Amino acid sequence: MxxxxxxxxxxxxxxxxxxxxxxxxxxxxxxxxxxxxxxxxxxxxxxxxxxxxxxxxxxxxxxxxxxxxxxxxxxxxxxxxxxxxxxxxxxxxxxxxxxxxxxxxxxxxxxxxxxxxxxxxxxxxxxxxxxxxxxxxxxxxxxxxxxxxxxxxxxxxxxxxxxxxxxxxxxxxxxxxxxxxxxxxxxxxxxxxxxxxxxxxxxxxxxxxxxxxxxxxxxxxxxxxxxxxxxxxxxxxxxxxxxxxxxxxxxxxxxxxxxxxxxxxxxxxxxxxxRLPDGEAWYTYGLRNSTTTTMTGEEVHQMGLEQVAELTARADGLLRAEGMTQGTVGQRIAAMGKDQRFIYPNTDEGKAALLADLNLQMQDMQERLPEYFGRIPKSPVEVRRVPVFTEAGAPGGYYQGPALDGSRPGAYYINLRDTAEWPKWTLPTLTYHEASPGHHHQIALQQENDEAPLLLKILGFSAYSEGWGLYAEQLADEMGVYADDPWGQIGYLQSLMFRATRLVVDSGLHHKRWSREQAIRYMVDTLGDQESAVTTEVERYAVWPGQASSYKIGHTEWVRMRASAKAALGDRFDIRGFHDTGLAVGGVPLTVLDRVITDWVASQQA
Incomplete structure (x- = not known):
């Protein structure tokens, strides 16, 4: 890159x-x-x-x-x-x-x-x-x-x-x-x-x-x-x-x-x-670069702790509704992760079945989009495996945008080094984050907007795009995709918990001076994730200071802006208008997005 x-x-x-x-x-x-x-x-x-x-x-x-x-x-x-x-x-x-x-x-x-x-x-x-x-x-x-x-x-x-x-x-x-x-x-x-x-x-x-x-x-x-x-x-x-x-x-x-x-x-x-020369200043830069805010490491850490506590309490209620009452939330989610009915065989056939299920989830979401968006991307998106030669250190999933000339579709990559890292209840929310209504939806629309300046079709900020990806996970839940899938809804909450723990661990490593092992143990205990997957995550945060904090900070801002718009507009609030306005602007810093949404609210009031 x-x-x-x-x-x-x-x-x-x-x-x-x-x-x-x-x-x-x-x-x-x-x-x-x-x-x-x-x-x-x-x-x-x-x-x-x-x-x-x-x-x-x-x-x-x-x-x-x-x-x-x-x-x-x-x-x-x-x-x-x-x-x-x-x-x-x-x-x-x-x-x-x-x-x-x-x-x-x-x-x-x-x-x-x-x-x-x-x-x-x-x-x-x-x-x-x-x-x-x-x-x-x-x-x-x-x-x-x-x-x-x-x-x-x-x-x-x-x-x-x-x-x-x-x-x-x-x-x-x-x-x-x-x-x-x-x-x-x-x-x-x-x-x-x-x-x-x-x-x-x-x-x-x-x-x-x-x-x-x-x-x-x-x-x-x-x-x-x-x-x-x-x-x-x-x-x-x-x-x-x-x-x-x-x-x-x-x-x-x-x-x-x-x-x-x-x-x-x-x-x-x-x-x-x-520990690096001017290392504390580097982390301050890393947070600004990724979150487009002036938040300090201490502020990020406290936000993370508060959100982990709130989300853990919500997950506890869902787990109890399914009869899982013993142990911490992390221990109960860990038990779900080991339940063989949720695990694809770690074979070529099992991995093919996993990819087929992801495609079905994407097709189902495509039918729901018009109720929530006025603009739907023209560009398709494909599911692909992370290349085998880099899967040992690569993230669990990521997105690659389409070519501007339409010659190449968007691609949603999933790391299949070990299918045990992907219990079935974790996959829907990953799909909604990486494909639609998440990254593919946002980035394809950004590129296809004929009214946007060409520069703004390309330029992007992690807090905007990753915040939208998490907001898309929440929106999928609000769309009713988990109405008949309580395990998938637990997976959705665990995904939000995962991003909240990133706030804690990113600031823990670079501001609180946590060790790698301390960060791994915190995430395993809190989330119940596989230690191999968590280790890859923590090692990622070590080399990208600040980037892991962009997700939940961006999500928090998208949710705050929507709540503020709904409060101001009441019955006149239009969810499709909110989404189309926020996405039409392209990738921008959160402060700029806030002004765009504020102006939209004022125009609706007028």
Whole structure:
């Protein structure tokens, strides 16, 4: 994934292609603040569109005038990042020169959104280590070693021999990307940002899984072979890919692993970012970056404790209604998790049955949506397995947005390393979070909104999108999906409890200085989850400080705004209008969303 510092620039650049397919013509200088803002977006596109070939592919714009990008990977060197930083700051200065007081409505929303983003990115520039939302360039969750093979398989389309050649060109560029990140990783180490020992061990395991796989069986080889056969494209694609993988990519993976192993003895077991240089300031940045609020670690921790207590009491009532009265709520949920009637066999057949059930849940939800939304996404969504070579450290589920040009659907990924981690009562709420009415619904609508500026079709904030994902889980319950499924409703409440414990554990690790083991034990005891799944979660929070807090903080704000709107409008409150208004604005900071909803309420009152 492209470095977050460059996302504002490359996002605007990629989005601009949807309008023109080529560089915009030079126009007369803008004079009004509105024109200046639009001109600013256009020039970001014109001057920086070529910085991310991978973004162009992700958006479906690596065609026509931009076809050359399809054979390239992003430049991950520190020199490129430094150059982009200079450009970014220049654009940020220009944005600040625009008269904000002269903007209103959607223009004000656009300005405030990109201004917040720019200010947050500039805070991150003050640290000598890390990229975007992580203090570590390479971890079990970040790095081209895990991103590029999946990117090539799932996003690089192959329809022609030229596409297959571009695939091989990208394979040949992969070792350079790995070496560039290895150099940046070593710079992190020199600045005092060595990951915890358990992060290094998990990362080394995943690197080994990748380079120890016979090159002929690597996904990098089999992907081009499979798709060339499907499209009846003649050529020795598999053999050529295998030579690149074995002779060029695997040595670069080994170099990266050896560089990490060389510093393993210096790693400590402390999980929190507090131990790094300016670590407390990094966590303050991480919370702002992910939650789009000014909440402190202490405030996050207290919110988490209060919400865990409230949700646990609700879950207790549902469990008692099903005759489960003995033990803590966590112990009773743990017993549900071990009940074999809820467990799919951990076999290929069992995993296929699990995926089939997810598809049925998605179809059922699709029929319910029109009662709650005026706008329904046109883009479909598919359920996919997390790639086997990264499933050991990958999250349980995540979403990948569709291509802007419609060439690729949205994708809802589920980690099937062990079906015991997914009792049947946990799956519906995951589906509603990742697909509809959750991430796919929100992101597809954001991209399909013809009235939204192109930049706002791409830019996003975790608190908005993940908060919506949790709100979607709550909405599904309100839609009645659990009317005949009390176990599924318990699963829904346990999901909310899970996100509330994230507030406690994220702030526990990075503010309260909890150990990894303390965080794992707290989550297992509170939720009754499998320790293997919880361990993956806690290790995720260790490398993404603040991100885990964005979910429940965002959800709390979505719910608060809806309650405030209902109180103000009474019988005139329209749930479809509330949803359409909140989603039409695209991904924005929570403060901006609050103003949008407030303005909508005022318009309804008028």
């Amino acid at each position: 492209i470095d977050r510092r460059r996302l504002l620039l490359t996002a605007a650049a990629g989005a601009g292609l949807a309008a023109s397919g080529q560089v915009l013509a030079q126009e007369a200088p803008a004079t009004t603040p509105v024109a200046q803002l639009n001109d600013w977006m256009d020039r970001v596109f014109k001057e920086l569109v070529m910085t991310s070939p991978e973004i162009l592919t992700s958006l479906g714009f690596d065609k026509g005038p931009m076809a050359a990008a399809k054979g390239q990977l992003d430049d991950r060197s520190q020199a490129k990042i430094d150059a982009d930083e200079v450009k970014f700051n220049s654009f940020a200065d220009e944005l600040m020169a625009i008269d904000r007081s002269a903007l209103s409505g959607r223009d004000a929303v656009n300005y405030d959104t990109v201004k917040f983003f720019g200010e947050t990115v500039q805070i991150s520039q003050g640290f000598d280590y890390g990229t975007g939302n992580s203090p570590y360039t390479i971890s079990q969750l970040s790095g081209s070693y895990s991103n590029i093979p999946d990117f090539l398989d799932s996003q690089h389309s192959i329809e022609t021999a030229e596409d297959a050649e571009a695939y091989l060109s990208r394979l040949s560029a992969f070792p350079t990307a790995l070496d560039q990140e290895t150099e940046r990783m070593l710079a992190d180490f020199a600045a005092g940002a060595i990951p915890p020992d358990f992060v290094i061990d998990k990362t080394l395991l995943q690197l080994a899984n990748l380079h120890d796989t016979p090159a002929s069986q690597s996904i990098m080889t089999t992907s081009v072979q499979r798709r060339a056969i499907e499209k009846e494209i003649p050529g020795d694609w598999a053999a050529r890919a295998e030579r690149i993988v074995q002779g060029e990519i695997y040595p670069a993976l080994v170099r990266q692993a050896e560089a990490m192993k060389a510093r393993r003895a210096e790693a400590v077991h402390d999980a929190g970012v507090w």
